[in-house]
Amino acid sequence: xxxxxxxxxxxxxxxxxxxxxxxxxxxxxxxxxxxxxxxxxxxxxxxxxxxxxxxxxxxxxxxxxxxxxxxxxxxxxxxxxxxxxxxxxxxxxxxxxxxxxxxxxxxxxxxxxxxxxxxxxxxxxxxxxxxxxxxxxxxxxxxxxxxxxxxxxxxxxxxxxxxxxxxxxxxxxxxxxxxxxxxxxxxxxxxxxxxxxxxxxxxxxxxxxxxxxxxxxxxxxxxxxxxxxxxxxxxxxxxxxxxxxxxxxxxxxxxxxxxxxxxxxxxxxxxxxxxxxxxxxxxxxxxxxxxxxxxxxxxxxxxxxxxxxxxxxxxxxxxxxxxxxxxxxxxxxxxxxxxxxxxxxxxxxxxxxxxxxxxxxxxxxxxxxxxxxxxxxxxxxxxxxxxxxxxxxxxxxxxxxxxxxxxxxxxxxxxxxxxxxxxxxxxxxxxxxxxxxxxxxxxxxxxxxxxxxxxxxxxxxxxxxxxxxxxxxx
Numbered sequence: 001x002x003x004x005x006x007x008x009x010x011x012x013x014x015x016x017x018x019x020x021x022x023x024x025x026x027x028x029x030x031x032x033x034x035x036x037x038x039x040x041x042x043x044x045x046x047x048x049x050x051x052x053x054x055x056x057x058x059x060x061x062x063x064x065x066x067x068x069x070x071x072x073x074x075x076x077x078x079x080x081x082x083x084x085x086x087x088x089x090x091x092x093x094x095x096x097x098x099x100x101x102x103x104x105x106x107x108x109x110x111x112x113x114x115x116x117x118x119x120x121x122x123x124x125x126x127x128x129x130x131x132x133x134x135x136x137x138x139x140x141x142x143x144x145x146x147x148x149x150x151x152x153x154x155x156x157x158x159x160x161x162x163x164x165x166x167x168x169x170x171x172x173x174x175x176x177x178x179x180x181x182x183x184x185x186x187x188x189x190x191x192x193x194x195x196x197x198x199x200x201x202x203x204x205x206x207x208x209x210x211x212x213x214x215x216x217x218x219x220x221x222x223x224x225x226x227x228x229x230x231x232x233x234x235x236x237x238x239x240x241x242x243x244x245x246x247x248x249x250x251x252x253x254x255x256x257x258x259x260x261x262x263x264x265x266x267x268x269x270x271x272x273x274x275x276x277x278x279x280x281x282x283x284x285x286x287x288x289x290x291x292x293x294x295x296x297x298x299x300x301x302x303x304x305x306x307x308x309x310x311x312x313x314x315x316x317x318x319x320x321x322x323x324x325x326x327x328x329x330x331x332x333x334x335x336x337x338x339x340x341x342x343x344x345x346x347x348x349x350x351x352x353x354x355x356x357x358x359x360x361x362x363x364x365x366x367x368x369x370x371x372x373x374x375x376x377x378x379x380x381x382x383x384x385x386x387x388x389x390x391x392x393x394x395x396x397x398x399x400x401x402x403x404x405x406x407x408x409x410x411x412x413x414x415x416x417x418x419x420x421x422x423x424x425x426x427x428x429x430x431x432x433x434x435x436x437x438x439x440x441x442x443x444x445x446x447x448x449x450x451x452x453x454x455x456x457x458x459x460x461x462x463x464x465x466x467x468x469x470x471x472x473x474x
Contacts, residue, residue: 015042
């Protein structure tokens with residue numbers, strides 16, 4: 001072997017989790033090695049959150065241009081230049097890339113190795129001709145698009161989130177296979193930018209979210225002109241001239257749908273290929289590397305963080321994992337992963353945000369929850385902005401403990417945080433209802449939902465009797 005190096009912490013993967021761990025460890029004085037075989041910044045920067053939200057911003061701009069008439073502002077229909085939209089996406093990525101670059105991390109004192117890593121034993125790996133022996137290792141290799149075993153799909157030109165943002169021209173007719181968050185977001189964005197879009201989902205749109213909230217998102221996509229095929233299983237894929245086609249099966253009947261492009265967005269799988277995890281004594285399966293609540297693998301010298309560790313595949317969870325790993329690996333603090341108050345957001349229009357239990361999942365657990373609601377239509381701010389479609393739904397125990405919250409509507413992703421804090425810190429509905437919300441803001445909707453828990457008691461017959469009695473006193 002050409003070279004040996006020792007480290008306190010060696011991280012494999014320079015995505016959201018790996019970068020956060022490396023930056024924290026190095027700045028705390030640990031000898032840190034970071035290994036990455038692909039692009040610095042991982043999926044989030046290059047193929048995920050950053051480009052997708054940049055695309056959504058472009059689609060929003062086109063929609064704002066179209067929707068001025070309701071406010072008395074008329075204008076011509078927007079002209080979408082896909083070349084410039086794509087340039088906008090790349091400019092945003094380029095503006096963030098220096099923060100995730102090898103140069104920045106080397107400046108923090110991290111040794112960055114740009115090569116593929118392969119474990120050679122439980123305490124050692126090799127990357128780029130360099131053998132690394134470390135006190136602790138972290139596997140943070142993320143996930144990659146899942147391509148389902150549909151006959152003909154391997155021979156059919158298909159896009160994933162790793163390739164869709166680099167296409168040369170706006171699709172004439174985009175077929176989107178998968179109605180989860182990625183499929184829903186991109187279907188709406190491309191439709192608003194001018195493409196015809198057909199979305200195919202085997203279950204229902206956003207199947208993991210509150211069904212009532214998902215119905216509002218569905219109505220919005222349909223109003224935009226997205227053709228939604230739910231309960232439709234893709235059974236064959238193939239070419240259609242210069243384009244593509246999917247054959248779907250629904251209620252025993254088959255239908256062939258042709259388009260110019262196909263986007264596969266049915267989920268993701270953990271990236272573990274080439275790591276030789278068997279040599280390291282690290283157990284894994286098709287869901288990811290098996291970890292305990294402290295993110296330790298079956299080899300307790302090795303941790304796993306981010307998507308590869310299974311569980312919720314969100315960038316913010318990767319950041320949370322980073323803190324758990326640093327506390328465990330560097331300080332020996334028995335930190336555990338937060339499992340209850342994990343929020344997620346689908347950035348469609350309207351946005352859909354969720355934390356904790358939905359109404360359905362609470363009932364499936366045998367609970368009889370209090371279901372509290374407040375509509376965007378009750379908000380003066382929402383009315384002023386013509387954003388009345390949406391609601392806040394809070395799931396609570398009969399004692400006023402917050403078990404979960406669903407928000408669908410404008411700014412839902414920004415409005416979910418107080419409910420995350422409530423769940424994490426045991427803040428009950430009484431405190432949420434007492435908080436002073438500035439007027440006019442959308443945050444009043446959540447406060448109103450919390451207050452509705454006390455409405456029957458506050459304005460009930462008992463309260464009226466007490467008030468009448470008190471008014472008789474001198």
